[in-house]
Amino acid sequence: MAASEAPVRPVAGPRGLPLLGNLPAFGRDPLGFFTRLRDDYGDFVTWSLGPLRSVFVSRPDHIAELLGAVEHGYEPLRIGWGLKQLVGDSVLLSTGEDWRRKRALVQPTVRPRHVRTYAATMVDCSVTLADGWRDGQRVDVRHEMTRLTQRIVVRTLFGNDLEGEGGRLGDAMTVIQHELGTELRGVNLFLPSWVRTPSRRRMLAAVEVVDAEVERLIDARRAAGTDSAADRDDLLSRLLAARDESGRALTPREVRDEAVTLWAAGHETTSTALTWIWLLLSTSPAARSRLAEELDRVLGGRPPVYEDYERLPWTRQVVKEALRLYPPAWLIPAVAGKGAALAGVPLRAGTVVWCSQWSAHRDPRWFPGPTEFRPERWDADAPDAVPDHAWFPFGGGQRTCLGARFALVEAALVLATLAQRFRLETDPHDGRPSVGLLLQPAVPLRATLHAR
Structure with a gap:
């Protein structure tokens, strides 16, 4: 069925509790909750998250309309207290003229031509990791991928290295992820900012660690x-050198907020994606064999370079399919402004409209065999066309993730570098994700390294 055929008839979703609405059901299983809204009620469902009047949309054309209207009829939802503690008033949470100014200053730092210069660092760090691996070694996959992507982002962002601080930063980010997930699923979401629960105190302590290192x-x-900052290759130098139309630079606090946002997004999303990729390849011998054949044929044993990104279509499809099954960012909310409408339906100002990558990416209407890992579904001549915005791991519209190109190139080049030298056999794992800021494996993923 084409995405535009079904008529829009907003329907009421599950009944909620007084004051809490559907928060308890959402908190118990957020991923299952949105899937049930889609399957049991339809593509345009009303529900409530505590006092928040909400709508959930599932169709790609509605998702595209929603994401394209942000900054016009909608604003991003500043949900919860914890995320703001981490990223402050960065481009991720700012709105209006402030958002447009910051985006104009930050966006040039991650343009494709700059990503090209970062590719060598991505590969160099991956080669260093592979040089330290040994045949038969047992590894914690997420730990290894986090250590790698953290080193990559610190070198590309700050032109520096962690000098032994990687463990503290990684531990701090683990705490932040957990506490953000806890807040999202419970009543802490609606507590006043001055309330200091144990969860919030743990969050603040972790953010202090991040702030100190940044x-x-x-x-x-x-x-x-900084006299020649514009000529340096690292992202921070470009942030420090950036000027808006009136000649103003980012303030020290603004530099901190953007740097932390780029750091957190730049390594956590990619390390999460790579962790899921190794699990999926380990359970898909045919996909792994095709990957090995492509790497041997194109690279011939040499490390990849930026130009190889376009020469490795199967490698890119493995990444794309993993992002479909396990999108690190799994939920996007937006708040309707005065006069907002969606699919011709007027929305009351303040209504929160939600869409979910997890739900859309696993919708059998757009992806036959939705729970199966099938990179071939992205073949150029694949028979089943995927509607626009049925796959949107980086969001869409004006607020598409600024680092999307960086993340895709990094994931593909890291995978190509490591997979041509090692095969990872993961322990049995049920693939359950833990819902936090990102979708991480619910239990640690262990693997045995086999040299190729």
């Missing part, structure tokens, strides 16, 4: 001099 890295870059 401040050290920023100070090191400033100490190196």
Whole structure:
């Protein structure tokens, strides 16, 4: 069925409790909750998250309309207290003229021509990791991928290295992920900002660790001099050198917020995606064999370069299919403004409209065999056309993730570098995700390394 054939008839979703609405059901199983809304009620469902009047949309054309209207009829939902503690007023949460100014200053730092210059660092860090691996070694996959992507993003973002601080930063981000997920699923979501629960105190302590290390890295870059910052290759130097139309630079606080946002998004999303990729390849011998054949044929044993990204279609399809099954970012909410409408339906101002990558990416109408790992569904001559915005791991519209190109290139080049030298056999794992800021495996993923 084409995405535009079904008529829109908003329907009421499951009945909720007084004051809490559907929060308990959502909190118990957010992924299943949205899937049930789609399957049991339809593509345009009303529900409530505590006091928030909400609508959930599932059809790709409605999702495209919603994401395309943000900054016009909608604003991003500043949900919860914890996320703001981490990213402040960065481009991720800012709105209006403030958002447009910051986006104009940040976007040039991750343009494709700059990503090209970062590719060598991505491969170099991957080669260093592979050099330290040994045949038969047992590894914690997420730990290894986090260590790798963290080193990549610190070198590309700050032009520096972690100097032994990677463990503290990784531990802090694990705490932040957990506490953000806890907040999203419970009544903490609606507590006043001044309330300090144990969860919020743990969150603040973890953010302090992140701030201290990011401040050290920023100070090191400033100490190196900013006269030629625009000529340096790292993202931070470009942020420090950026000027808006009136000649204003980012303030120190704004630099901190954007740097933390780029750091958190730049390594957590890719390390999460790579963790799922290794699990999926381990359970899909045919896909793994086709990957090995492509890498041997195209690379011939040499490390990949940026130009190989376009020469490795199966590698890219493996990444794309993993992002379909396990999108690190799994939910996008937006708040309707005055006069907002969706699919011709007027929405009351303040209504929160939600769409979910998890639900859309596993919709059998757009993806036959939706729970199966089938990279071939992305073949150029695949028989089943995928509607626009049925796959949207990086969002869409004006608020599409600024680092999308960086993340796709990084995931493909890291995978190509490591998979041509090692095969990872993961322990039995049921693939259950843990819902937090990102979708991480619910239990650690262990694997045995086999040299190729």
